Amino acid sequence: MTSWRKPNNRKYQGLIGLLVLLTVIGAFIVISYTLQTNDVTLTEPPEKLLVFDFFTLSYSWQAPPLFAVIAAIATGLIVVVTFVGLELGDANLSRRSHDAIHKKLSPWVLMESTQGVFNGEVTLTALIPAHNEEALIGATIRSLMEQDRKPDRVIVVADNCSDRTVAVAKSLGVEVFESFKNLDKKAGALNQALEKLLPSMGENDTVMIMDADTVLRQGFLASAIKHFTDDRGLSAIGGLFFGEDRPGLIAQIQKNEYTRYSREINRRKGRVFVLTGTASIFRARALRTVAEERENLLPGVKGQVYDTHALTEDNELTLALKSLGALMMSPPECMVETELMPSLRTLWRQRLRWERGAMENIATYGITSTTARYWSQQLGLAYSVFALWTYFLLIVLQIVSSDTWVWYPFWILMGAVFIAEKVWTVRNAGWKARLLSSTLVIELLYDTFLGIVFAKGTIDMAFGRQANWGDEQKHNPPRHSSKQHHAAKHRLNKHQTLEREAKE
Amino acid sequence: MNYLDLFQGLLLPESFMQSRFFVILATLVALNTVIYAALSIVHVIPKWFKPSWMRGHRPRGVTRSIYPDGPK
Numbered sequence: 077m078t079s080w081r082k083p084n085n086r087k088y089q090g091l092i093g094l095l096v097l098l099t100v101i102g103a104f105i106v107i108s109y110t111l112q113t114n115d116v117t118l119t120e121p122p123e124k125l126l127v128f129d130f131f132t133l134s135y136s137w138q139a140p141p142l143f144a145v146i147a148a149i150a151t152g153l154i155v156v157v158t159f160v161g162l163e164l165g166d167a168n169l170s171r172r173s174h175d176a177i178h179k180k181l182s183p184w185v186l187m188e189s190t191q192g193v194f195n196g197e198v199t200l201t202a203l204i205p206a207h208n209e210e211a212l213i214g215a216t217i218r219s220l221m222e223q224d225r226k227p228d229r230v231i232v233v234a235d236n237c238s239d240r241t242v243a244v245a246k247s248l249g250v251e252v253f254e255s256f257k258n259l260d261k262k263a264g265a266l267n268q269a270l271e272k273l274l275p276s277m278g279e280n281d282t283v284m285i286m287d288a289d290t291v292l293r294q295g296f297l298a299s300a301i302k303h304f305t306d307d308r309g310l311s312a313i314g315g316l317f318f319g320e321d322r323p324g325l326i327a328q329i330q331k332n333e334y335t336r337y338s339r340e341i342n343r344r345k346g347r348v349f350v351l352t353g354t355a356s357i358f359r360a361r362a363l364r365t366v367a368e369e370r371e372n373l374l375p376g377v378k379g380q381v382y383d384t385h386a387l388t389e390d391n392e393l394t395l396a397l398k399s400l401g402a403l404m405m406s407p408p409e410c411m412v413e414t415e416l417m418p419s420l421r422t423l424w425r426q427r428l429r430w431e432r433g434a435m436e437n438i439a440t441y442g443i444t445s446t447t448a449r450y451w452s453q454q455l456g457l458a459y460s461v462f463a464l465w466t467y468f469l470l471i472v473l474q475i476v477s478s479d480t481w482v483w484y485p486f487w488i489l490m491g492a493v494f495i496a497e498k499v500w501t502v503r504n505a506g507w508k509a510r511l512l513s514s515t516l517v518i519e520l521l522y523d524t525f526l527g528i529v530f531a532k533g534t535i536d537m538a539f540g541r542q543a544n545w546g547d548e549q550k551h552n553p554p555r556h557s558s559k560q561h562h563a564a565k566h567r568l569n570k571h572q573t574l575e576r577e578a579k580e
Numbered sequence: 581m582n583y584l585d586l587f588q589g590l591l592l593p594e595s596f597m598q599s600r601f602f603v604i605l606a607t608l609v610a611l612n613t614v615i616y617a618a619l620s621i622v623h624v625i626p627k628w629f630k631p632s633w634m635r636g637h638r639p640r641g642v643t644r645s646i647y648p649d650g651p652k
Contacts, residue, residue, distance in 0.1 A: 103608055103611075104608070107604050107607050107608055108600075108604055110607075140607075140611065140614065144607075144610075144611060144614075145614050147611075148611040148614040148618070151615060152616070152619050153618065153622075156619065183644075187642065191642060191648075193648065194647060194648055195646065198646065280646050304646075305645065305646050306645055306650075307644045307645075308646055309644060343627045345629070460616075463609075463612040463615075466608060467609050467613065469605070470605055470606060470609045473592070473605070474597070476592050477591065477592035477596040477597055477602075479594050487613070490613050493617045493621065494617065494620055496620075496624065497620035497623050497624050500624050501623060501624070
């Protein structure tokens, strides 16, 4: 890895769009050429079936030729294998690296420096950044204190609070760090706290950063500490999030999404995409190294753990750690309940911020072996959007130009495959999850919604539009006080239920 | 008559479906659908992890534990 240079975002801004455009043009050329040479026709006259004497059903056994099906499946699999290969290649590079200059956090480098020395038991300091969170902070602190393995220290990082956050935290007996003249919101407040905290921390000291509206599932801390104890080479553990118990369709859609995400991480044996800002634990040395390498191997300001310019600072920190060769994982026991967006409008803002943040981060890092997987993910997303929208376009064109409605058993079978997949991947998440998935249409519409978010994010980025919308939402959620109170109570109840479940 | 037919053929002539553009679009969508259906099947297939006895136990040179005398 070469030394990090000033960000040249513009260079990469249009790249994803360009690649997708080339793929699409390529597909059109291949298909037109095939049609010209093979004279494949897709429009055979449909057959008629008379049902109950008065209802005529038109159907057609038409299906793509076998060679096309095989070629399509092969293309899909080759793309997936390439994407996975890119990621595994980078992971193996870090795992085996002894390069103490560029891969300062690779497991071997960490292990060689602590070989044969006992640096004390693993300790855990929890940092909770909070901006006017008086209603929720109590439940969060209690959820930490009720863990089987309690944190050694809990520090609430109060950032420009004008409510009783500090008083509530102190009344529960935890430490409070108040940010000083901080203009960089959550990331800035955490930077100030970490700057004071990290220098005195040893090899086996860890720091957990968790949001003030988050509840950990029982066993989270015990499992994380066991992993850090068993593996000197491990740099970070990320929580696997699941949705809070909120009623409604929009909440259920998000819950399904998180269920699938967790399933995917478990299938990847805990290999992390993003160390969530909701609750993640870092070896102090890993955070110190990131702060030292900013302006050298990493973007940002030297001495600061978080890059305050990043819209999604947790995603940026993940990239920073990965670039330095850090080993990180999400064990299945480390689960955390996360807030769900209550409306389409808030969901839109949240997702736009995530999408824009992710793209800005990979644009800042450029194309490296670490970011290759993230670039390919964006490319895959872009192609999915194209595929879904052409699918809808075709259906609309067919409806407005066809004289009769024709049923195609082959395509009904394809639909059944999609439904089976959607239902199977949320089968353990309750009947509501399965019911929602079985309709397919709702989740297809949601995919369309995410597609629009993606397109908007890409276009905004390509035209260099400012991106501070949604940011305010994140750091200073405009909540009504009675609603806040209700939410706090709800979370507390939820937490007690979870704990009961864990005990049983 | 199928009630769905009432809404059919309102804007474009049926011959549009024989046009080169439509056939290419239909083929593209068909291939995409097959690709994504294949990926769906990949998602459903249970992931198989090698059991430890098949991975072969290669003792490490050093322990990964924080305890210098921990298991290798």
